[in-house]
Amino acid sequence: MSTHSPSPSPEHPILAGMAAALNPPDDASPLPVGTRIGGDVVEGVLGRGGFATVYRVRSPSGYVSALKLLPLDEGPERAERAWREMSLGTRLSHPNLVRQLGAGQWPLKNPRYLWVKLELVEGPTLDEWGLAPGRLLGEVMERVLEVARALAVSHEAGVLHRDVKEANILVRQSTGQAVLVDFGVGYHPAYPTLTKGMFPPGTPAYRAPEAWAYGRAHAGEPGAHYRAGVGDDLYAVGVVLYRLLTGRFPFRPAEHGGEDVEAVLHREPLPPHLVNPRVPLAVEAVCLRLLAKTPEARYPGAVALCTVLEELRARTDVDWKQVLHPERRRPVKPWARWGRVLGVVGVGLAAALGAWWLGSGREVAPGGHTPEPVRAVVTPRVEVPPPPAAAPPLALRKDSAPVKQQQTSGPQPEATSKRRGAAMRNACLGLTGAALQACLGTQQVPSERPAPPPQACPTGAMEIMTGTLGLSLGEKKGVEWSDVRGRSVHVHEDATLNVPGDWEAGAGWSGKGFKVALPNNTRLSGKLYVKEGRVYGRFTEARTPLGVVYPMCLELTDTDGNVGLELQPGSGPGKMMVDPVVRVRVVDRFP
Structure with missing residues (x-):
């Protein structure tokens, strides 16, 4: 130039x-x-x-x-x-x-x-791949064998991974093989120790019992530092395998949140076949041995694990075509029940909505951050979210169904009706005559049901929120149905919200002990209902990306702090359309 x-x-x-x-x-x-x-x-x-x-x-x-x-x-x-x-x-x-x-x-x-x-390894993480409905037992065990091979090569070179987990294992889209990534916290004897604390960097849910035992024995000892070994990587493989077989971690979280160290040290995990009857006993035996309390009781190394898995794969008395997680029944789409809008009304409404969308001037916000340690290689995410209220495979426990809802407060019916009417007229902008009347007639309010009765918070919710999480009564947090901005989203009665960024109010040491944070991508589960043109919700459970579950007591508000959400254009019988970004507020009861 x-x-x-x-x-x-x-x-x-x-x-x-x-x-x-x-x-x-x-x-x-x-x-x-x-x-x-x-x-x-x-x-x-x-x-x-x-x-x-x-x-x-x-x-x-x-x-x-x-x-x-x-x-x-x-x-x-x-x-x-x-x-x-x-x-x-x-x-x-x-x-x-x-x-x-x-x-x-x-x-x-x-x-x-x-x-x-x-x-660039293009493909999903191992849990995204392995917990998908219809996945075969043989496919899952093949991926675990490939992880064992990766560790055998790594350990032979003197390198410990120290953070084996599903998020650090990708399934290559082109070949279907598992690839172990991210040695950001790896260790080799030739390098000096960098960690200043008791444990090396890693993920607590995958930490071996011997590490927890060392931490207890040397608590408060200056300079005490646990040195991981081959057995730590193998134990983590056991946690990964247990999750792939059952959809849950080997041990439930402690009552106060975090890891139940007592269970990891002294209790046996529930046998996988009791959690998922489709798990063969031969496969279960390998999994439970990997989860043994001492490294000596596990396999001598990754090479031995490879040998066992290869011999297991050759057995003909195991049904390798068994589906581990059958496909769930999909809900009927609302528009399949309504039928189609034909002729000038349909064309005019589509054009009007398109003009409204193009004229909104809103942009798509970037997605959230990848949890640390960052994935070394991942597939670029498509900016089209799944249906917002469709819960992921691990989003809800069978014994933790959310409670029914009741409106707590909100705007007066007359004001709500006026705003709803204005939203309908904007959606139908550009239509005239009979087409306009027909368009306005299609903008129906979702069916309203009797408001649920007053409800106490789930047992232990207030103690968890104020004690473990350090939250305050009345505190609000911005959450989202979807990370795509600029357009309304379709939500269902069984609602799931995402917490973008850590909710860490009060987290850290205080005079009453250590407060933990709800990490990025925690999912909030609850129920929604419609009353007088607004959507109200109660959220009674939070599940972290590692599967830790906390009872919660949160009510739904809009971004201005008003209880409930205003219905957006496109709502109708069986269909609630709302803004993608909302708030939840800490409450001590559901009135």
Whole structure:
């Protein structure tokens, strides 16, 4: 470019990326599309966590990969961990291990980041894949065998993963094979210990009994640090297998929340075949041995586990085509009962709604962050959410059905009716004559039912909310039906809300003990009902991404703090349309 050429527009993404390559951002905001790192060009963000950000990048030849950017200026421990992850990746090579393609520092002058380029493994996490309805027993056990092979190669190279869990195992879409990713907290004896606390980084629900026992025996001892071994990785495989077979963790959370350490140390998990009768006893035996209380009682190593799984797979007395999780019956879609709107009314209504949508000027918000440790390689998520109220496979326990609802308060019927009428007229804007009358006639209010009677909070809810979680009566939290903004969403009576970002009010140490936070992507379950043109809801359970369940007592409000939500255009019999972002409020009873 000539020195006399006009200055490029900063809004241009490619040129903005070139500028970013010379002057990286000072904050944690994602790099612009077009930023060049190590010869590759950034195309977007794949995931973010506390330690790193992962970008989708493309080489000059067109090869697409994942580039993990780790900061070097956030303290010596973070920097050393970044270098360790890069070094560990050079020691490992196997079809069931994520492949490292290169590494370096960025920018070249005064580097502030270490980048590690990895193959892009496109596919779901192991739990998303394995808990899908219709999954066969043989398929699940094949994936577990592949994880065992990955660990056998890793352990032979002297590398411990230390965070084996479903979120760090991807099922490659092209081959169907499991791939173990993210060695961000891995360990090799050649490197010094970085962890300052009792336990190395990892996920408590997958922590082995011997680690908890060491923590109890050395509590308060200065410098005490548990050193993980091969048995810790194998125990974590046992937790993964138990979840794939049963859809739940081996041990329920403690009454106060968090891990039930007493159960992990001294109780046996419920045999998988009692939770899911489709689990064969031969498979159950392998799972329970992996979950043994001492590493000596488990398998001697990953190689031995591979041998056992291969011998098990060869058995003909096991029905490997058994479906582990049968497909649930899908609800009938509302429009299948209504029939179709034909002729000028249907065409005019579609055009009017399209004009309303295009004229709204709203944008789609970016999705949430990937929990830490960040997935090393993931598939870019499609910005079209599932039906908001359709609960994930683990969203509700059979013994924890939400209570019925009752309206607590809300606007006067006359004001509500006026707003609803205005919303209907806006939806039908552009129609005239008979078409307009027909359109207005289709904007019906969902069927109203008698308000439920006053209801006490679930047992222990107030103690959990105020004690364990540190929440206050009347406290509000923004939640969402969907991460897609700018349009209404269809919700059902059995409602499930997502908590975006940690709900950490009061979390940390206090005079009354340690308060935990509800982590990002916690799901709130409850019931909805309609009264006088508004949707009201009571939410009685919170389930964290790790499966920890807390009883809750939360009522639904709009973003202005008014109890209930105003129905949006498109609502009708059996169909509630509401804004995608709402709030919940902590209450001590449902009036």
